[in-house]
Amino acid sequence: MAKYQIQTGKLAHHLFCLRSHYVLSMLPKLCVRTTHKFAGDLFEVGKYGTANISNRPKLLHKISVVMAHDDCIENGQYNNQSNSVPSDPDDDCNVSIACKKFPSIILGSSPPIELFDDSACYPDIASFLAAKSGENFLLNSTCEEWVQDSLDGTLSSLYSDLPDVGKSSVSEEYTLNTGSSLLPMNTETGTILSNPAVKGDSSKKELKAQNNAVSGRSFLDQSVGCISGLSKRLQRQLDDSGFHTLGKLLHHFPRAYADLRNPQVNIDDGQYLIFIGKVLSSRGIRASYSFSFLEVVVGCEIAERETNSGCTVDNNTGGKKIIYLHLKKFFRGTRFTFQPFLRSLGEKHKEGEIVCVSGKVRTMQSEDHYEMREYNIDVLQDEKDVSFYAKERPYPIYPSKRGLNPTFLRDIIARGIDALPINVDPIPEDITQGFGLLRLHDAYNGIHQPKSIKEADLARKRFIFDEFFYLQLARLFQMLEGLGTRIEKDCLLDKYRQPHLNAAYMKEWACLTQKFLKALPYSLTESQMKAVAEIIWDLKRPIPMNRLLQGDVGCGKTVVAFLACMEVIGTGYQAAFMVPTELLAIQHYEHLLGLLENMEGIENKPSVALLTGSTPSKQSRMIRESLQTGETSLVIGTHSLISEKVEFSALRIAVVDEQHRFGVVQRGKFSSKLFNNSFSSKIAAEYSDGSPSGDISMAPHVLAMSATPIPRTLALALYGDMSLTHITDLPPGRVPVKTYSIVGDDEGFEKVYEMMLDELEKGGKVYLVYPVIEQSEQLPQLRAATEGLQSISYRFQDYNCGLLHGKMKSDEKEEALRRFRNGDTQILLSTQVIEIGVDVPDASMMVVMNAERFGIAQLHQLRGRVGRGMKKSRCILVASTASSLSRLKVLENSSDGFHLAEVDLLLRGPGDLLGKKQSGHLPEFPIARLEVDGNILEEAHLAALKVLSISHDLEQFPALKMELSMRQPLCLLGD
Numbered sequence: 001m002a003k004y005q006i007q008t009g010k011l012a013h014h015l016f017c018l019r020s021h022y023v024l025s026m027l028p029k030l031c032v033r034t035t036h037k038f039a040g041d042l043f044e045v046g047k048y049g050t051a052n053i054s055n056r057p058k059l060l061h062k063i064s065v066v067m068a069h070d071d072c073i074e075n076g077q078y079n080n081q082s083n084s085v086p087s088d089p090d091d092d093c094n095v096s097i098a099c100k101k102f103p104s105i106i107l108g109s110s111p112p113i114e115l116f117d118d119s120a121c122y123p124d125i126a127s128f129l130a131a132k133s134g135e136n137f138l139l140n141s142t143c144e145e146w147v148q149d150s151l152d153g154t155l156s157s158l159y160s161d162l163p164d165v166g167k168s169s170v171s172e173e174y175t176l177n178t179g180s181s182l183l184p185m186n187t188e189t190g191t192i193l194s195n196p197a198v199k200g201d202s203s204k205k206e207l208k209a210q211n212n213a214v215s216g217r218s219f220l221d222q223s224v225g226c227i228s229g230l231s232k233r234l235q236r237q238l239d240d241s242g243f244h245t246l247g248k249l250l251h252h253f254p255r256a257y258a259d260l261r262n263p264q265v266n267i268d269d270g271q272y273l274i275f276i277g278k279v280l281s282s283r284g285i286r287a288s289y290s291f292s293f294l295e296v297v298v299g300c301e302i303a304e305r306e307t308n309s310g311c312t313v314d315n316n317t318g319g320k321k322i323i324y325l326h327l328k329k330f331f332r333g334t335r336f337t338f339q340p341f342l343r344s345l346g347e348k349h350k351e352g353e354i355v356c357v358s359g360k361v362r363t364m365q366s367e368d369h370y371e372m373r374e375y376n377i378d379v380l381q382d383e384k385d386v387s388f389y390a391k392e393r394p395y396p397i398y399p400s401k402r403g404l405n406p407t408f409l410r411d412i413i414a415r416g417i418d419a420l421p422i423n424v425d426p427i428p429e430d431i432t433q434g435f436g437l438l439r440l441h442d443a444y445n446g447i448h449q450p451k452s453i454k455e456a457d458l459a460r461k462r463f464i465f466d467e468f469f470y471l472q473l474a475r476l477f478q479m480l481e482g483l484g485t486r487i488e489k490d491c492l493l494d495k496y497r498q499p500h501l502n503a504a505y506m507k508e509w510a511c512l513t514q515k516f517l518k519a520l521p522y523s524l525t526e527s528q529m530k531a532v533a534e535i536i537w538d539l540k541r542p543i544p545m546n547r548l549l550q551g552d553v554g555c556g557k558t559v560v561a562f563l564a565c566m567e568v569i570g571t572g573y574q575a576a577f578m579v580p581t582e583l584l585a586i587q588h589y590e591h592l593l594g595l596l597e598n599m600e601g602i603e604n605k606p607s608v609a610l611l612t613g614s615t616p617s618k619q620s621r622m623i624r625e626s627l628q629t630g631e632t633s634l635v636i637g638t639h640s641l642i643s644e645k646v647e648f649s650a651l652r653i654a655v656v657d658e659q660h661r662f663g664v665v666q667r668g669k670f671s672s673k674l675f676n677n678s679f680s681s682k683i684a685a686e687y688s689d690g691s692p693s694g695d696i697s698m699a700p701h702v703l704a705m706s707a708t709p710i711p712r713t714l715a716l717a718l719y720g721d722m723s724l725t726h727i728t729d730l731p732p733g734r735v736p737v738k739t740y741s742i743v744g745d746d747e748g749f750e751k752v753y754e755m756m757l758d759e760l761e762k763g764g765k766v767y768l769v770y771p772v773i774e775q776s777e778q779l780p781q782l783r784a785a786t787e788g789l790q791s792i793s794y795r796f797q798d799y800n801c802g803l804l805h806g807k808m809k810s811d812e813k814e815e816a817l818r819r820f821r822n823g824d825t826q827i828l829l830s831t832q833v834i835e836i837g838v839d840v841p842d843a844s845m846m847v848v849m850n851a852e853r854f855g856i857a858q859l860h861q862l863r864g865r866v867g868r869g870m871k872k873s874r875c876i877l878v879a880s881t882a883s884s885l886s887r888l889k890v891l892e893n894s895s896d897g898f899h900l901a902e903v904d905l906l907l908r909g910p911g912d913l914l915g916k917k918q919s920g921h922l923p924e925f926p927i928a929r930l931e932v933d934g935n936i937l938e939e940a941h942l943a944a945l946k947v948l949s950i951s952h953d954l955e956q957f958p959a960l961k962m963e964l965s966m967r968q969p970l971c972l973l974g975d
């Protein structure tokens with residue numbers, strides 16, 4: 001490219017001495033405007049590509065004209081413009097208005113394109129970038145380039161004379177000048193060190209060089225106050241709106257992008273549309289002594305399909321027609337009727353100007369004429385822009401924030417973007433490249449000023465990636481910090497990278513574990529075995545395990561957890577098993593005692609205790625004492641296990657069943673029950689196959705279990721530092737539960753009762769699940785369990801009915817469940833208390849009332865209470881209305897818990913899927929949507945692993961470490 005030089009360096013210096021630096025940056029733009037050709041004319045390009053200023057006085061004059069212009073603006077003369085930004089007489093310079101004097105594309109809202117096309121995959125970045133390089137940029141005209149280069153050259157030569165530029169001894173402070181550019185200031189001398197106000201390759205390189213000394217982060221952390229020319233009031237307003245830093249400002253992303261092509265459809269009254277057209281006339285009209293209006297008529301060519309009267313397209317016009325938009329703005333008051341005012345009003349738009357207009361259209365009496373009263377009008381720079389917009393460049397639509405006008409925000413963001421240093425990205429380039437991500441600088445550009453929706457999508461992907469990446473990085477980083485040696489750290493990272501390699505052979509298991517396995521009344525399924533082997537591998541490491549065991553309802557997670565407990569007991573330690581309900585605690589306790597009874601060849605079987613809120617205090621004290629002395633090796637219980645009073649002698653594993661019912665803090669409390677130094681040698685002597693491995697003061701291993709299958713995305717977001725184990729198969733002989741959805745009208749209920757009778761006659765047991773315990777006046781349509789008891793007992797007089805709900809005392813609940821299990825009752829009317837873990841293998845039918853009140857994942861859980869034995873089972877979902885049937889049909893068609901959880905995630909979002917307790921711990925993802933961005937989360941997880949395996953302590957990536965500490969993604973703990 002030709003190298004241009006401006007001979008008169010002092011001129012540029014003069015420019016900089018002028019207070020409003022934005023003039024400088026406007027010069028390139030002025031050159032490309034048809035109405036402001038002077039700058040182009042003044043710089044003559046020589047034969048050898050050298051530009052000279054041919055008429056310096058003329059140029060200076062023009063500049064002073066522009067400056068006067070600026071002064072006018074500063075004096076608020078243009079404050080009555082439509083869409084003006086908040087104007088303030090105190091403002092020394094209203095930047096947004098200033099920018100308005102020069103072409104800027106400012107639109108209000110318009111028919112938004114759906115923000116991001118979810119179906120769009122992220123194409124290969126290389127092809128995208130290739131496409132990008134071939135595109136014409138708005139500001140890329142040759143004319144502009146040479147002005148930029150000229151100025152650049154001049155300024156370089158000008159500032160090469162300045163001492164110590166770029167040296168670390170110079171304290172640098174960045175300021176954004178009014179010309180949208182970043183100017184490093186020498187705070188000692190107050191001089192500007194160099195000019196980045198211009199664009200183009202060389203200036204970008206220079207900018208990069210300048211910013212090498214200063215981390216990109218410090219740019220983003222600067223106060224918005226560094227945008228010079230911004231009045232104190234606007235600064236305050238930005239600050240009050242949460243835009244304390246440039247970074248925060250640049251993170252105010254468009255909510256949608258508009259398609260600026262003229263509409264191709266019939267225009268209906270009241271539609272909000274955007275048109276590109278040509279100004280045909282502009283007049284200020286006096287209508288009465290105190291009333292006037294501005295009328296700008298814009299002619300727009302639109303593609304004709306069908307006229308409103310239904311006629312077909314006229315072939316003679318090539319399928320196009322002109323429509324006339326009458327943009328009207330009204331003024332009341334005698335002072336607005338004076339000729340000078342009306343003249344200046346009319347002169348605001350020139351005939352022939354190409355404009356972009358948006359607003360609500362109203363049909364006028366004459367055909368093809370439309371009125372717009374609330375409108376935005378923007379002058380496009382020249383005809384080229386039309387082709388530019390015809391290229392479907394998406395137009396960003398910003399949300400307003402605390403009364404800040406989106407137009408103003410767009411202006412100010414654009415200036416921040418222009419000044420953004422290239423090296424702003426803290427993530428190493430090979431990581432971004434490896435995952436097909438834009439560099440941060442390009443991503444900011446791409447999201448705020450995309451050239452295509454594809455680019456906006458890529459940019460969005462980068463920001464979503466960042467949201468996930470720093471979270472994953474922080475969690476893994478914290479885990480590594482807790483470990484001592486490099487080998488341990490590598491070992492932990494390997495575990496995440498190659499989980500399939502981490503399994504202990506059965507012969508390595510403790511003797512107790514092997515005997516327990518042998519005593520089971522069934523053989524474990526393949527994935528149960530794999531899960532046990534993975535967990536035992538972890539238990540043998542000197543690093544605390546943090547594992548999530550997931551599996552569909554009834555897949556047999558409990559027995560896997562029992563085996564893990566046996567392993568630690570077998571090596572001389574204690575185990576604790578925490579469940580969310582008393583009912584479940586009792587069930588597990590009885591189940592385990594039953595299994596232990598079958599064990600042979602063990603003299604001292606592990607002593608198991610049950611500790612819940614209802615355990616009598618004397619008994620509970622005894623249990624606590626036995627835990628402290630180590631006499632009890634396994635305790636099953638509810639929240640009471642994490643009470644301060646409970647102390648363990650040698651706790652090695654904490655199993656948290658239905659872990660999503662507990663908060664993060666509750667789970668964390670388990671981990672904090674550190675080993676008591678008075679390690680019980682008694683237990684060790686009884687069961688130990690050898691000396692207990694690992695550090696005695698190590699935090700216990702945590703095995704969390706989830707029966708509500710959490711999609712991997714959510715699991716990673718919630719527990720990025722957890723290893724995941726899936727049980728993928730069901731015990732043999734299980735017959736999928738046949739599911740029906742039925743409308744709960746009289747006819748529907750008759751059908752349900754018939755099916756129930758059929759089931760009972762065959763010796764089956766039936767659960768009836770109700771959404772509420774008692775009928776409520778507020779929601780009379782909801783069926784209640786207590787009312788149901790009367791009618792069902794009456795209807796099925798030959799059978800016994802039981803009732804189970806959360807308001808019953810614990811022994812009443814236990815009794816109700818026991819009677820149902822024994823067969824004393826054949827029908828159990830219940831609320832959703834039975835959703836979790838209740839295991840009555842011969843229960844064969846479930847009817848869920850007002851089923852639409854439950855989430856898909858919840859219904860799947862409920863349904864999992866039947867079909868737990870060999871019996872063919874049925875589940876009937878009774879919907880209140882026919883319209884809610886379609887959602888329930890998903891359950892008819894699938895029995896895959898993970899698939900259903902994904903569906904639920906999509907339908908209800910993570911908050912509802914996880915429930916209040918757990919979703920409260922989900923970090924906030926301002927732009928990511930866990931429902932659809934799971935693949936990016938997976939990539940972020942891998943990227944975090946990659947970075948940490950290169951540098952465990954992130955010392956090799958100081959920028960990344962700094963960014964991580966700024967984001968503090970782990971401040972979300974709390975219950």
Ligand SMILES: Nc1ncnc2c1ncn2[C@@H]1O[C@H](COP(=O)(O)OP(=O)(O)OP(=O)(O)O)[C@@H](O)[C@H]1O
Binds near residue numbers: 528555731
């Ligand atoms: N390998 C197996 N073969 C046969 N039956 C099994 C096997 N594993 C577990 N079971 C039985 O399957 C039933 C369900 O097991 P369990 O309660 O452990 O499932 P779960 O995964 O915890 O289910 P939920 O999440 O619904 O509580 C139990 O009655 C259990 O005894």
